[in-house]
Amino acid sequence: SLSVVSGAQAAESGASSTLDLARLVPGLAIGQNSGDGAFPFISLRGVAMRDFADTNESPSAVYVNEFYKANLMGLDSQMFDVSRIEVLRGPQGTLYGRNATGGLIHFIAAAPTEELQGHFNATIAERNRVQVEGAISGKIAGNLLGRLSVYRRRYDGYIKNTFPGGENGNDLSTSAIRGQLSNEFSDNLSAE
Numbered sequence: 496s497l498s499v500v501s502g503a504q505a506a507e508s509g510a511s512s513t514l515d516l517a518r519l520v521p522g523l524a525i526g527q528n529s530g531d532g533a534f535p536f537i538s539l540r541g542v543a544m545r546d547f548a549d550t551n552e553s554p555s556a557v558y559v560n561e562f563y564k565a566n567l568m569g570l571d572s573q574m575f576d577v578s579r580i581e582v583l584r585g586p587q588g589t590l591y592g593r594n595a596t597g598g599l600i601h602f603i604a605a606a607p608t609e610e611l612q613g614h615f616n617a618t619i620a621e622r623n624r625v626q627v628e629g630a631i632s633g634k635i636a637g638n639l640l641g642r643l644s645v646y647r648r649r650y651d652g653y654i655k656n657t658f659p660g661g662e663n664g665n666d667l668s669t670s671a672i673r674g675q676l677s678n679e680f681s682d683n684l685s686a687e
Contacts, residue, residue, distance in 0.1 A: 496522075496584050497584075498519075498581075499582075500579065502576070502578055502579060502580075512571040513537075513571055513600075514527065516582075520582045522540050523537070523582055526538075535570050537553050537555040537597070537600065538555065539598035540598065541597075542554050542555060542596055543555065552565050553567060554594060554595075554596040554597045555596075555598055555599060556591055556595040556598075558591070558599060558600070558602070559601075559602045561601075565594075572671035574602075575671065576605050576644035577603060581601040583595075583599050583601070584598040585598055586598070604673060604675065606687075607675050607676070608632045608633060608640065609634050609640060610634075611632070612631075614628075614629065614630055616628045620650075623650055623651045624649070625649055626647070626649075627645075627647045628644075628645070630642060630643065630644040630645070639676065640676070640677040641674070641676050641677075642673075642675045643673075644672070645673075646671040651666055652664055652666040652667070
């Protein structure tokens with residue numbers, strides 16, 4: 496079975512991390528040992544693995560624009576400027592390989608557009624939380640289209656380290672940037 500969450504639906508629901516995606520998709524559970532930004536544990540229809548060693552891969556595959564993401568660290572940085580998020584539940588090994596036993600999550604970024612467009616969103620909240628997302632897209636020259644998307648999220652954690660000079664337990668500070676180019680050389684040949 497397949498669930499598709501559009502970028503607009505994710506934004507309207509307030510989903511800003513992969514943890515929030517789990518409440519929008521039936522049969523999907525995502526957890527993290529130490530809060531946002533940490534290694535996520537994905538469970539699709541109950542198939543999961545809670546070992547976060549770098550050499551292990553989740554039995555629920557993650558793809559970003561048709562590319563397999565073996566290491567899931569930093570997965571929260573994929574939840575910005577997306578066109579849609581596809582979640583396929585159940586074994587998908589025939590099309591997506593051995594690491595899709597439980598299913599897969601496929602993040603599809605918003606594509607470059609011919610007309611000039613953009614957006615900017617900012618959120619300020621408790622514990623010094625600041626989240627900023629923006630994108631600009633349009634024609635660069637001829638048939639060459641481009642899109643630049645940026646994302647910044649930070650906040651102070653609620654676990655305070657009382658040791659002098661020590662970092663707090665679950666502070667978050669993450670940034671991401673995504674650049675895309677698209678060119679249509681002819682009716683039968685294009686590159687992205």
